[in-house]
Amino acid sequence: MPPLRLFQFASLTQKGLRGASCRRAHLHLASGGTQTITKPADSRTRSRPLALAGAGSVLCAWYLLQEPLSLEEAPESSIRVEPETCVRFPSTIQPPSCPPLTLVGLGVRVVSFLKFKVYAVGFYAEPALLQTTEDAPFEEKIERIIQTSACAIRIVPVRSTSYTHLRDAFIRALRLRIVDLKKTRNLFLDEENALEESLQRLKGIFPISSFEKNSSLLVYSVPEVHGGLKERTLIFDGLGEIQSTWMAANFFYTYFTGKGVSPALLKSVKESLISKKIWMAELL
Template sequence: MQRLQALAARVAISGSHHSFRPIARRPVHSSAGSGRSFPVQSLLWGSAFVFATSWVLKDKLHLDAPEDELPEDTRVDPATSIAFPTTLRIPSKVPLPTFTLVGLGVRTVSFLGIKVYSVGFYADLANPNLNIPKSATPDEKIEYIVRNTACVLRIMPTRATSYSHLRDGFMRALQARMRLCQQRGALTQEEEAGAQSPLRKFKSLFPNTPLAKHTPLDILLTAPEGSQPRSLIIRDLGSIQNDWVAREFVMAYFEGAGISPPLKQSVVDSLEPFGR
């Protein structure tokens, strides 16, 4: 009996460090009518499996915290249950500011209302040169922030998608933005000509590879810096340098009701008390 207990302990410890594989064994026949008892080895493996499985499940339950136990420094998109940190720090060789979450919302497409991704808008609200006019309208406050400080759009797909699928949507938004600026007389011929090559490069940055569900895609608009063109940096993919493309990519999210109306409304609500 002591030998059996020692063997069971060794099997259980081994199982806690390695994944289980199906055990190949001969079919077990009922003891009724056969005169043979149930094999001791089967009982031993069964006990070890129950012990090790319960140990693994306990570990998983400990690691996977329920949604109502999320840290206080996150906000959750009510439409998708995707959480966004209230402050964002992006690793970089060049020091970047700590970004503050201004608003978030879901992007939906088609008449079926399919939820494509949640998007959070972050900005460097601690920038000492950022003086948001108190009398400005909500749209003017958003434009003032985009024009005068670094911003980030964090995109979190609600389901598995691909970089190329997102790229196509981004390109349509930029093309629509260019037509609108032309109609308003807000785009010079020089700006339009200068944007063509950066637009082609922007399109080429996105690989034809999958993007897993809930994987963050950060798109950073750098702050203005003298006469240098601003950059639009797609995290881990590359960047383009062009004032119009970089700025208007972000502004496209807030035109009218916005690419994501819930995002636009969330940002408007957050900026209401801002201004000097």
């Protein structure tokens, strides 16, 4: 039986089997659906299907692994847990019109001197590039991934906030990237105008509404070849998209240059790429 796709879980309800011998995992999918998975505390049994009861009397198969599998064999329904927030992330996702992406690292976004945790974040990329044997510094590896791979950032707020606050943080980080760019060379007027226009488009796609705790936002980009040139679009799932190769790349660079938007994510991804040990599915 082939691995189950994420969209096959989108209709699962938050009511599942409950008991002292079971654990639950809530996965808020990019489509906005909520997935509740239950499984025995003993996670070393292979291929034991569990019935999940809910409003729609949904029945699905859950593969429990006896031993670690390779990256290609890991079931898409398996998850990892961000340790600081206990937010759960699927080890593999497949956004629309995108190849399967594998979880590379996890972290948390912290703000102010009081160290408020705002959201948990996971970084995903294509497995083929992650498994490269190339012996190169982290900076070169992450640049290659961002420039040539489909990749994604999945954000799950751990406290209720607003899309406006999230948007403003993105724009501040991108403006700093523009400042750094100007330090390396003089920009032509049309270049500056194009960058400013893309920032204004980014402002326009975010709703003036709350970004609720434990909801999720998936931001991803897929390289597309047009006339021999690779162009990229940055897609905010369910909100809109920005057609800008510069923004599509630099949005991800904000997480992996300097201290990064989330130093914890930067450290996690760096450890994964340098050690060449890609994050594998770890069952509850």
